[in-house]
Amino acid sequence: MEKKSGNGNLRKANKAKNDEFYTQLSDIEKELGHYKQHFKGKTIFCNCDDPEESNFWKYFELNFEYLGIKKLVSTHFEDEKPSYKLEIIGDRNHDGKINKLDIVKTPLKQNGDFRSPECIEILKESDIVITNPPFSLFREYVAQLMEYDKKFITLGNMNAITYKEIFKLIKENKLWSGYGFNLSLVFKSPYENSLEANLKFCEQKGYFGKNYIKTPAISWFTNLEIQKRHEDLILYKSYNETEYPKYDNYDGINVDKVKEIPFDYCGNIGVPITFLGVYNPEQFEILDLSRYLETKGMSQEFVDAYYKSGQTGAISEGHPDLCYYDKNNKPIVPYMRIIIKNKKVNP
DNA sequence: TATTCTCGCCCTTTACCTAG
DNA sequence: CTAGGTAAAGGGCGAGAATA
Incomplete structure (x- = not known):
């Protein structure tokens, strides 16, 4: 039997040092629905995002009033040029609802990398950080959240549990699994999916086209209080x-x-x-x-x-x-x- | 009603890669 | 070349459907 690994998709992503995977809105809704009580009056920061494409942004924009959010900020990452940030602070144009017209776009001097000084300044002003970070930078990403003592909800590979630094945090009860654990999620990505079975899985989930990729062993991680943990x-x-x-x-x-x-x-x-x-x-x-x-x-x-x-x-x-x-x-x-x-x- | 089948979901671990 | 680290494929199982 053909025992060649089907890891091609991720290997490609890994080589290109470019892990752009867009999380589906339904997967975000499924998880974040458990955290409603945490969002009221808070500043939410999505710091690894392409706001034009991101469903994290969309989720909070759509639910801004329902959740009683104080402020929503998202920074976009560019490889080698200055980027921008988007913000919603409230009903800016006083038309009685929160929507695209309330979005403020501001240029950044740097490229929007979550580690850039500019983004760290925004991080300091934020209460809860929520995104799907590049998995190849997961360690650094979590380390930064810890350094600035932030609440967070993030996606990661289940096996991140076994990273020395991450396991230490788990042991010390500073990070735990969210509701969705060890999931197979379908992400939209710039990479072409060349695996037949993988494509079939995506189609079964209702996602058609070569840019949808099923990735197994995905988990949500957080340090927010959730009932499941008790x-x-x-x-x-x-x-x-x-x-x-x-x-x-x-x-x-x-x-x-x-x-x-x-x-x-x-x-x-x-x-x-x-x-x-x-x-x-x-x-x-x-x-x-x-x-x-x-x-x-x-x-x-x-x-x-x-x-x-x-x-x-x-x-x-x-x-x-x-x-x-x-x-x-x-x-x-x-x-x-x-x-x-x-x-x-x-x- | 009993048995088999199917399908999706959950859970486990193996194959590949790379740093030393 | 080896050992350690890491990423995602594969196996199992149960509920419900299909069949006898």
Whole structure:
């Protein structure tokens, strides 16, 4: 079977250092509908935007009065020339409604990069920053939000969870998953989609044409209070040694599916990273990510058994990844795990 | 009514890339 | 060349539809 990666679309985007992906209005509505109470009287800044094209801008323009927004600002990015900003402050022409006529366009001296001093000045004046940033700059983007202590709602790749800096923020409860987590979203983009199955998916969603690209593993991230973050994950399985093997090189048990976290285990538990989508800090504590964990390292015995079983991963004695023997005694090196503890179980 | 099928959504992890 | 990092494809599953 053809096993060639279909990552062509993103690779192209990555090479061109130009991740222009326009989020669909329906996807924005689905997420932002959960944050209504946060917008009243606030200055909203979309700092990675093409306001002519952006549905973030459109969403807030359309809902300006309904949400009771104080001010809407958006900056546009140009590669190498001065750009501009758009603002809506209120019913400028006093015609009783907020619409295009109330938009004020002002030239910028710089190119509208979210890191430019000019944009940082606007950032300082803003309350909530909302956009779909270039994923290749996700780290920098979030770092800047933290530096200026801003509230935000942003899109990112689910795997950003595993970036060292981002994981640290998650652990410290300074950033969490929004409602939409691990989604496959269709974006409009300047890049041509050359993948047949991908195009088909877009068409099924009602987006026709080569400039629509389905991108999997997309998540919303925020530091605004949302109800979801306070809802307990309902647990229905009780702990037993067969189904939840202990790691061979670390004091903790392995869980392959988030829903199957045992409700009665008080020690350390390794879960897939999709756990973040249901994380409630009142229910669980996040301790670590397996990538950054100091395990005892794999034993020679485990490594031998692993290769004897026909597996071909690159491991050797002392390898730091988690490992265990499953119920059939097969040596397993699981994918990345978040190490958690159930706060509601007493030792 | 029982069984199979389909389709979409959710969840997991593997293949590729690059820096050292 | 290797190890670590990262991006998105693939697998699984369940609800509802279709079929026996």
